[in-house]
Amino acid sequence: MAGHPDRVAPKRALLSVSDKTGLIEFARALTDRGVTVLTTGGSKKLLSDAGIPVTEVADVTGFPEIMDGRVKTLHPKVHGGLLAVRHEASHVKAMADHGIEPIDILVVNLYPFEATVARGADYDETIENIDIGGPAMIRAAAKNHAYLTVVVEPADYEKVLSEIDQGGVTFATRKTLAAKAYARTGAYDAAISNWFAGVLGGETGDFVAFGGKLAQEMRYGENPHQWARFYRTMESRPGVSTATQLQGKVLSYNNINDTDAAFELVAEFGSATPAVAIIKHANPCGVALGKTLLEAYEKALLCDPVSAFGGIVALNQTLDAETAKKIVEIFTEVIIAPSATDEAIAIVGAKKNLRLLVTGGLPDPKAPGLSTKTVAGGLLVQSRDNGVVTEADLKVVTKRQPTAQEMADMLLAFKVAKHVKSNAIVYVKDGATAGIGAGQMNRRDSARIAAIRAAEAAEGAGLPGSLATGSVVASDAFFPFADGLEEAIAAGATAAIQPGGSMRDDEVIAAADKAGIAMVFTGMRHFRH
Numbered sequence: 001m002a003g004h005p006d007r008v009a010p011k012r013a014l015l016s017v018s019d020k021t022g023l024i025e026f027a028r029a030l031t032d033r034g035v036t037v038l039t040t041g042g043s044k045k046l047l048s049d050a051g052i053p054v055t056e057v058a059d060v061t062g063f064p065e066i067m068d069g070r071v072k073t074l075h076p077k078v079h080g081g082l083l084a085v086r087h088e089a090s091h092v093k094a095m096a097d098h099g100i101e102p103i104d105i106l107v108v109n110l111y112p113f114e115a116t117v118a119r120g121a122d123y124d125e126t127i128e129n130i131d132i133g134g135p136a137m138i139r140a141a142a143k144n145h146a147y148l149t150v151v152v153e154p155a156d157y158e159k160v161l162s163e164i165d166q167g168g169v170t171f172a173t174r175k176t177l178a179a180k181a182y183a184r185t186g187a188y189d190a191a192i193s194n195w196f197a198g199v200l201g202g203e204t205g206d207f208v209a210f211g212g213k214l215a216q217e218m219r220y221g222e223n224p225h226q227w228a229r230f231y232r233t234m235e236s237r238p239g240v241s242t243a244t245q246l247q248g249k250v251l252s253y254n255n256i257n258d259t260d261a262a263f264e265l266v267a268e269f270g271s272a273t274p275a276v277a278i279i280k281h282a283n284p285c286g287v288a289l290g291k292t293l294l295e296a297y298e299k300a301l302l303c304d305p306v307s308a309f310g311g312i313v314a315l316n317q318t319l320d321a322e323t324a325k326k327i328v329e330i331f332t333e334v335i336i337a338p339s340a341t342d343e344a345i346a347i348v349g350a351k352k353n354l355r356l357l358v359t360g361g362l363p364d365p366k367a368p369g370l371s372t373k374t375v376a377g378g379l380l381v382q383s384r385d386n387g388v389v390t391e392a393d394l395k396v397v398t399k400r401q402p403t404a405q406e407m408a409d410m411l412l413a414f415k416v417a418k419h420v421k422s423n424a425i426v427y428v429k430d431g432a433t434a435g436i437g438a439g440q441m442n443r444r445d446s447a448r449i450a451a452i453r454a455a456e457a458a459e460g461a462g463l464p465g466s467l468a469t470g471s472v473v474a475s476d477a478f479f480p481f482a483d484g485l486e487e488a489i490a491a492g493a494t495a496a497i498q499p500g501g502s503m504r505d506d507e508v509i510a511a512a513d514k515a516g517i518a519m520v521f522t523g524m525r526h527f528r529h
Contacts, residue, residue, distance in 0.1 A: 004146035007168030010104035012081075014057070015047075016040040016073065016134065019109045022154040024050045026107070029161050035105070040072055041065060060101075073133040082106060082140040086147045105160070105169075106141040107151045110134045110184070114191050114234035123199070130192055135185045145178035146171070152184045187211025191234045194370070202368050202383055210372065210379075215241070221253045228253040235369065238361040239263050243336065246345055248355030251334070255312070258282050259334045259357065262314035265419040267362040268388075269412075271316050271338070276300045277419075280311040283439070287416045288432035293323040299432035302461055304453055305330075312336070316362060319344045328354065338362060387524050389414055394497070394520040397509050402495045402518035405430070406472050410497035410520060413474030418526035424476035425450045425484070427468040427493060434467035435491070443475060443484035451491035468492040476526040478502040482511035489515045499525045 065072040080100035084091045111131035141150035149169045163169045190211035212231030221228035240259045262279035269275035276296040278286040286303035290296030319340035324347040336357040369384035413428035421439035425446040435454030437446030454468035469492035500521030512519040
């Protein structure tokens with residue numbers, strides 16, 4: 001960048017922050033180094049009370065804060081001091097003509113919009129927490145980083161002071177902080193625009209923006225040759241991003257992805273009945289309900305104990321000691337639950353690498369939200385799959401009506417199928433998955449794979465036949481031909497749940513009637529790619 005100094009030793013700083021963490025110490029350090037400190041309302045009171053000499057911005061601009069603080073820094077004496085090109089003669093003359101003094105450091109962090117939304121503030125309060133002057137100053141300072149330093153969070157105070165002590169803030173640091181500043185205002189604007197989208201019904205419109213704050217640097221991504229970082233958005237949904245990690249190694253990219261999948265699945269069952277989901281590579285390998293968490297875990301593990309090795313275990317209730325003892329018998333990567341007893345925490349603690357996360361609650365499967373996926377040169381954005389099917393939504397299409405147990409198992413199976421990669425086939429018996437077929441290119445192969453898993457699970461447990469015998473089967477989308485359903489019937493399914501809507505529905509229904517099984521249509525598809 002032509003004309004920029006390598007180091008800038010600051011003479012004048014403007015501090016205007018909402019998050020006042022470390023502000024007193026930073027301001028005192030600046031004044032000790034001979035820097036004049038300008039500030040605004042709340043920051044001025046804090047610093048003045050601490051005995052730090054400061055000048056209020058209103059005394060510089062000659063204009064008071066007005067409109068309940070909405071207008072205080074939007075003034076040429078502020079923005080001129082931020083934007084002036086110091087080696088440009090016309091800019092220097094304009095400063096002299098209008099009594100504008102340069103600002104060498106800008107410290108601004110923004111009104112807590114994200115936190116305001118997260119705590120459920122009403123519309124008017126949320127609007128008042130949209131910062132205007134802050135982003136304007138940040139963007140101005142970041143643009144003119146050739147001559148000044150912009151700081152948007154307290155974590156950077158120490159580095160700035162260290163460089164001042166070495167003769168001035170370097171251009172490399174000013175450039176890095178400018179990039180960070182634009183990312184911060186970009187994330188802030190994204191939070192606001194997406195909040196508005198939610199207010200307007202969830203659709204994002206002609207433009208869309210996404211942003212987040214760095215939560216974790218990772219050793220690598222899905223594979224060792226890929227770099228990765230984890231960013232948190234403003235969404236306060238209980239889950240892996242908001243959880244407290246009580247113990248264990250740092251979560252990896254794959255851990256976070258799989259743990260999210262596990263907890264979103266187990267949340268489908270609420271908290272009234274104990275439920276456990278075991279996930280491997282973002283697909284469930286066992287899901288069950290039980291009278292206790294221990295019973296639910298044992299039933300879930302029975303479905304596919306081979307795949308459960310090195311998996312993620314999600315629970316919908318407080319992790320207790322008995323369940324913890326059972327889970328740690330095999331190698332497990334992560335346990336996530338709303339809470340955990342002290343005894344359970346101690347049991348898990350004996351496995352130093354096993355991560356234990358507590359969330360304080362369950363995410364609402366019906367809540368709106370957005371999901372995104374990148375493609376070359378674009379973003380695919382859709383609403384979260386928050387569709388929930390109840391018994392009242394089901395239409396019996398066969399001659400035989402399902403039994404009460406079949407109905408309960410079908411609803412469970414369809415909830416699980418919603419979280420299985422398409423094409424998804426799920427067998428369920430007595431409140432537990434009996435076999436899961438995921439991610440195949442045709443539904444018949446998924447039915448076959450699920451049946452193989454069910455037979456292997458029975459053999460491994462020393463049980464006769466297959467777990468799928470007497471089960472129900474769920475399909476995430478309609479059966480395009482009868483062959484997929486016929487595979488499920490051959491595996492032992494006595495009832496089926498599927499969306500319906502195929503051109504060959506009559507053929508599929510006829511196959512069900514011929515076999516004497518019950519079948520219901522949901523009218524809702526759950527593709528998951």
